[in-house]
Amino acid sequence: MAAGDRLTHPRTPAGARRARRRTRRADATEKTGVIMNASRGGWNDPELDALAEGLRIAHARVADLSPLVRPQMTRHLLVITDLAKRDAALALRRLESFLGDLDGDENVP
Known part of the structure; x- marks a missing residue:
């Protein structure tokens, strides 16, 4: 990769970028009480x-349906998802x- 192709300033080390990112996440967690990028559960x-x-x-089961039935079932599932x-x-x-x-x-297959 050429020096001009870099997406960030060449003098900013990767460690400093990661530290800033961690600080922003910690600040957001402190303000909102919500952990960013929390795992499932x-x-x-x-x-x-x-x-x-x-x-x-x-959603996985609807994706496996035949093309004749899938649009109607997808719409029904989207209504349920919106209701959630x-x-x-x-x-x-x-x-x-x-x-x-x-x-x-x-x-349904």
Whole structure:
């Protein structure tokens, strides 16, 4: 890589950039109380964890559907995903019903 191709200032060592990034993350965590880039499972709420896992499963199953059924089921799943932002309990009930429909549908592989 040529010296002119560098994306950052050539005199700024990589260690200094990482230190600044860590400082910004620590400042943001201190202000908001939310850990940036937290790993999965950081909610400590079993209902939200179940909803997130169910949505992952449903999205994977819808992606495997035939092209004839996929658009309709995708729209239905997107409605449930949007509902999850406002009412997690209702979204979980609808997701369970949706997964039941996928299990009982003869068009589903």
